[in-house]
Amino acid sequence: MSQYLLVALLFSAVRLATPLLLAALGGLFSERSGVINIALEGLMLAGAFTAAIATHYSHSPWVGLLAAVLAGMGVALIHGVACIRYRADQVVSGTAINILFLGVPALLSGALFESTGATPQIPRGELLPLAPIVLAFALVPATWWVLNRTPFGLRLRAVGENPEAADTAGIDVARLRYAGVLLSGALAAIGGAYLSIGQASLFTRNMTAGRGFIALAALIFGKWRPVQTMLACLLFGFAEALSIQMQGVSQIPVQFIQIIPYVLTIVVLAGFIGHSRAPRALGVPYQKKR
Amino acid sequence: MKALRELLFPLAAVVAAFLVGAVLVALVGDSPLRTYELLIGSALTWPDGIGYTLFYATPLIFTGLAVAVAFRCGLLNIGAEGQLIIAAFATAWTGIAFAGWPAWLLIPLCFLAAALSGAAWGAIPGVLKARFGAHEVITTIMMNFIAAALASYFTQYHFKKPGDAILETVPIGEGAHVARLGRFLPGFPERIPLNLAFPLALLVCFLVYLFLWRTRWGYEIRATGASPAAAEYGGISTGRQIVLAMALSGGLAGMVAVNEVLGYRYRYYDGFSAGYGFTGIAVALLGRNHPAGVILASLLFGALLRGGLFVDIFTENVSKDLVQVLQAIIILFVAAEAVFRGPFRSPFARLSKKPV
């Protein structure tokens, strides 16, 4: 393979890893606080759709990005209220949000643009520059610092490991979990926005195509730690870049490359390579007794 | 009385979801009343409305049962979608490979292929959980994608109908076709794809009920779901029950293939499932993980799927995607209901109660 091709492939891997990394870091904040977030897919869709619409009307990708963040946080709030306030099953609530955002963008784009789930094309000049890539990778050390070197991170981890202990130390468990979930909404939405107004130039129906789940896979593969999660995202991004590059060229069917992240996640979960330990209170609702 | 109480909350959730949906419809500029009239009304006409409603309800009964059985064992099977994809492909493959066989042999063989392939695909996360402690929610999600990729690979590279733009296999043998109900019901046109899979689904519901509440296997699955520690104490091998429940769940999901492949499309077609596996989660939750509830919930969602088409056509702005939105809101409401029911049960509640 020529050097030029290799560089192109690596750059493409980084580009493709970016939305995964943003969503996975979002998921990290939610899950380290003890709230399972399989709604990353729905949150990304919400971000992608909102960004496309807001950019279409405002002609500014930055307004689009901001709108996406707000939308992501709004949707994450639904998940948060269901899981934290109403102690709903976190997986079920996440599934509901994923289904919701297969429907809502289609419903709204049908009403706004008389299309079946797509938004109008955005001119090239109004697309996001490479900023999200820089942001995503800068967020990795930042996340590490927040988690390990700030009071907020310490409390967040405590709430995800042993909420009752945190509670007796005078920490508001619910508030920290809301913070974790809202952060996940914001970051996943940026990841989604990068898809619709960065890599592409419009929103199309179900355009994340499972990237939220790959991000979740990366988070598990990365053992809920920022740096390892980034490496997992790069690996999965590389697999995707490879499968695009090899389409029609190679003998290996693309499907086999596409399933790499999923197979790896299962292998890791089953403990065949290393051991991935989830935060101890992940998925367990906490209720104070008063 | 007890049954009435059980129905109350699901009904409230449905009503609440429709209210939220009405707000959305009004927001996009249509009349909620007219939309719901179309949605419900068009599902109740004879024979087309009812026929299609039952046809759409059929796969949902299977996937709803699949999710419910796993849930009774304390497992959340998000993988019904993957299980039914694998089963549909395996069923189609059987129908293609043995196309020359007579119907009385080929149909049972295809049934077996549907149930067993689904069961095998479902058993994998069961084994991973029982043996290695891998969480079934994540593994089943991942297996969904793997299933879709595998089926698409085999369709594309080995069984593709030549010269066809969409990804589908060649048709299955005539002998594998499951008869449409129009053939038996006078006045019910055969163009409606409602087929023998529907009565089969009802029968399977009854069998699942018997299995869960009248056999010791069912008892042991439910005991494992209610309290793994107590089940172990009672001599029940919880690992085996987990694998059994997941295999059963996968097998039930796999039977969707009877309706979709043998009774309707007569081929495997990439992306044929309209998210039946995920809707199954809504069906099971709304149906309280009970076979009778699953039937009722499937009928509701079947009606919505049917009515959605008319909403699409006859309203200004609302599309059939409203149905998906309603479904998601119903799941959210039902999921959050724990708070309205009985004493709160979490490990923490028990922990803090002990040293009173």
Place this chain on the structure above:
Amino acid sequence: MLELRDITKRFGDVLANDRVSLTVAPGTIHAIVGENGAGKSTAMRIAYGFYRADAGEVVVDGAPRDLQSPHDAIALGIGMVHQHFMLVETMTVAENIVLGVEPGGPLALDLRAAGARVRALSESFGLQIDPEARVETLSVGQQQRVELLKALYREARLLILDEPTAVLAPQAVADLFRILRGMRAQGKTIVIVTHKLSEVLEISDEVTVMRDGRVVGHRRTAETSAAELARLMVGRDVLLRVVKPEAHPGGPVLRVRDLSLRGADGRRRLDGVSFAVRAGEIVGVAGVEGNGQAELIETLAGLSDRRAVTGAIELGGEDVTPLTARRRRERGIAHVPEDRQRRGLLLDFDLAENAILGVDERPPVAVGPWRSWLDRKAIRKRAQTIVAAFDVRPPDLDLPARSLSGGNQQKLILGRELEPPPRLLLVAQPTRGVDIGGIEFIHRRLVELRDSGCAILLVSSELEEVTALSDRLLILRQGRIVGEVDPARASTEEIGLLMTGGEAAA
């Protein structure tokens, strides 16, 4: 320093605290004693702001306070060490201690300052704790000291300790008491919640006795005696009398040889245990909680990870070591588990379905091909028999087991395990959380069962209970049998000495 005035607290139907009033004087060690379920912990959790009282006042330093959360209590200088430690095991000691009151700014946690202060505190109170250590690597005694440090770090002047000795080895108890006396000398006030009278007499200056959610007495420790406190605690003559004829043991039913169990952390939970239980005798196992009693029962029942077990278990001459829990049940081993809510019952299942747990694959319950069909009539008949014979109330087979009281849940379990009559009964903590009437009933049944020729292995953390019921008493310490005594002859001191490792403890 701390005063509770007419505190009332209800959990559902249970009145946990009924007009509780008590006063803790500054600079003293104040004991609160009572049986399990007397409401001691509830009262203290209210004083710590963890629960809110339905009625009554918490007075700190002379002023009534509205404690919304532990945060408020901490601000007033109150600290609490819970029975179940409130520590995040994956984090370090320092991280645990500063949690909620972190030094440094919001963007940078000053872990160095935290470590230095923790080290200083640890030294001034003689706690010997390394702030960098990960909590999960510490022993139970050390974890308790981390809890103490947590309170001290928050400048607590009043420390509440909930059952601090329940989980400690005897040496650790002595260490703890030394530390507590040191704290008192430095002006701290200490409340210790316990149900062990010897500890009350040893450590406290004053004592408040609780029973059934009420305060039934207050004494200066120097002016009271164990007998008086015990009478107050139980509200009647304390000596548990078990009417028990002479035992006539037959041949050995259970024979255990060199049984060892390795824990998940690699430490030995059981270490070379050998003993026998004969037909028609009750063999008791005494020990400080956490010394292998629970593991012994679970291992014999077949519930421990079999790969971690070595040695041999024989039932009536047959080696049952490789058998599963189900196969052991089939051979006549019955088991009344320690944790009845988690292990013993399916709380959401009705009484009828609970009555077949453990026998669901046997006739007459299971019939038909592969015994796969459950016979509903047989199930109800079985449940009916158990409920009637063991006086389970209310006798409604359709009620979920959750709705029964602790005593009735236990009677249901005992009834189920004795039908059909077992050859060997393993029973752990048979009367924990059971009312007095229930206790007598259960004790009577156990003796009757013994006299019908069943072999019984009994574990109880109530020394009084094991000595009263057992014909022979084994003492387990750190997973090893360190002695066997005749419970009718041996003195409490003698048994206590064996349990605690003798002179080494002092």
